[in-house]
Amino acid sequence: MWVLAALADITGGGQRLIREIVSSLKEEGLLEGDGHFETMDQVLGGLEKSSSRLALTLNLPPMDVAALRVEWEALRVELKSIPPERIPALDRLERTWDTLQASAEAQDKTVFAVASLMAVSTLSHVPANVVWLSKAARSAARRTGGMLGEAVLDHYSQALEEISRAGFAAYWKGEFRPYLRAAAEQFAPEHRSLTERLLRRRG
Numbered sequence: 001m002w003v004l005a006a007l008a009d010i011t012g013g014g015q016r017l018i019r020e021i022v023s024s025l026k027e028e029g030l031l032e033g034d035g036h037f038e039t040m041d042q043v044l045g046g047l048e049k050s051s052s053r054l055a056l057t058l059n060l061p062p063m064d065v066a067a068l069r070v071e072w073e074a075l076r077v078e079l080k081s082i083p084p085e086r087i088p089a090l091d092r093l094e095r096t097w098d099t100l101q102a103s104a105e106a107q108d109k110t111v112f113a114v115a116s117l118m119a120v121s122t123l124s125h126v127p128a129n130v131v132w133l134s135k136a137a138r139s140a141a142r143r144t145g146g147m148l149g150e151a152v153l154d155h156y157s158q159a160l161e162e163i164s165r166a167g168f169a170a171y172w173k174g175e176f177r178p179y180l181r182a183a184a185e186q187f188a189p190e191h192r193s194l195t196e197r198l199l200r201r202r203g
Contacts, residue, residue: 078137
């Protein structure tokens with residue numbers, strides 16, 4: 001959702017899309033219900049106010065909004081050197097958002113839940129240098145051709161197709177299986193910690 005909101009902001013005409021994203025964030029309690037948010041700066045300001053309270057309420061680690069703000073500022077700097085034709089068209093962003101909403105409704109999940117699953121999938125399958133938009137913008141400015149955020153948007157489309165085909169639960173299991181396996185191995189009785197292995201060697 002952060003990527004779509006950021007790209008919508010830089011198109012200069014994505015206020016409707018940002019308002020709809022904000023509505024989904026409000027439903028999750030991530031933004032104040034009576035707040036006014038139409039730009040990324042306003043959204044980040046709202047998240048800064050609510051993230052600590054949300055962490056206490058839901059027992060989740062605080063969102064790293066500070067890192068998102070640094071990323072947003074870096075992206076705006078890099079945009080100065082990117083030709084306008086390399087900025088994604090607003091209609092593509094809106095199609096991605098509409099597909100995300102339709103998928104959430106079909107899977108009987110919130111938009112935020114589906115978007116969160118897509119985010120985990122993107123981190124697993126898309127190179128880090130293009131996941132962070134400021135780095136992708138730097139690359140787009142140097143290379144001939146290429147669209148800012150193209151790899152991420154392409155993966156979103158692919159992920160939504162797979163979620164539609166396999167179902168939310170099956171896709172979730174597939175994406176989280178490596179993490180679950182790693183966690184299980186860490187807590188398995190036969191698993192020895194690094195400290196235990198060092199002590200055995202010294203013994």
